[in-house]
Amino acid sequence: MNFLRTNPRAIAARWRTAAFVAVPVLALTVACGGGDDGAGGTKTHDTIADVPEAPTGSGAKDEKKSGGPAAGKSEFYDAQMKFVQCMRAKGGYKDFPDPKLSGYLDWDKITVIGAQPGRNDGIKAGKNDACVDELQAAMNAEPERDQQKDYESMLAHAKCMRDNGVSRFTNPTMSGGNAQPGGDPNPASPSIDLDSPTYKKAREACESKLLDGLDGMQ
Known part of the structure; x- marks a missing residue:
């Protein structure tokens, strides 16, 4: 649990992920990401329609x-x-x-x-x-929520994060009809520095890509 204590955004991500996929509150799913890193991130499925400007569901x-x-x-x-x-x-x-x-x-x-x-x-x-x-x-x-639109929103956000220097930021996925956040490729042993200047700058630049209710998800 040391990772959670030192990464408060990961706590937020876990909590929001639990609500997002409607699992029991104490069975939280890890979802976090960010940081400047030189390794290549997942770059598949990057071509999508424009992300809606308002939350949908x-x-x-x-x-x-x-x-x-x-x-x-x-x-x-x-x-x-x-x-x-x-x-x-x-x-x-x-x-x-x-x-x-x-x-x-x-x-x-x-x-x-x-x-x-x-x-x-x-x-x-x-x-x-x-x-x-x-x-x-x-x-x-x-x-x-509209899971497809949420997926497209998180996909646009993930691509934006990579375009702004967070190269390891992975794409979201769909599982059982639910959108699952992307982010750090290995949350249990983070490879992305949440406190790095590059991550913080990318986070600010890409914040608008996420629909209302998805902030803190990835």
Whole structure:
């Protein structure tokens, strides 16, 4: 677990990946990446259509139970807000940021908090997992996403990262109909330096390639 303690963005990626593929909250999938490195990265499937400018998702399940996409988004935001309030009151993070208006968490701010000494262990679900129930409820309330469009967004982001000097950044994949993030080719033994100037510059240049809700994924 030393890798997670020293790489707060990897924590964010694990957490978002769990929600993204709808797996149990404590069975998180590793998804991280970045850094300047001279080795060649995976370069297949780079030719894609333009990435949509707005988040997409069918929202079918929310339309049926909540009256339409807008109602689904409101339900998602309310559930995330309850999680945030739990993190502040019981989770040990009084400065945990509000979710975005879309309902998705603000990973830029969460990463900054998790980078502070001694503040990584509970960033996932609160100290001693105090907010696991609220996190699971927020995951369940997330509107259904268009997996193909999410894949195309992450693919455009991966290509952008390589074009901006992060040569080892790998492409996302599709598995069981779900988009799986790319990033570091070996997250268990990272070969990409998240703190390098090249990585940080590429991250900033490519941020717009990711649809809302995919930040922190790869």
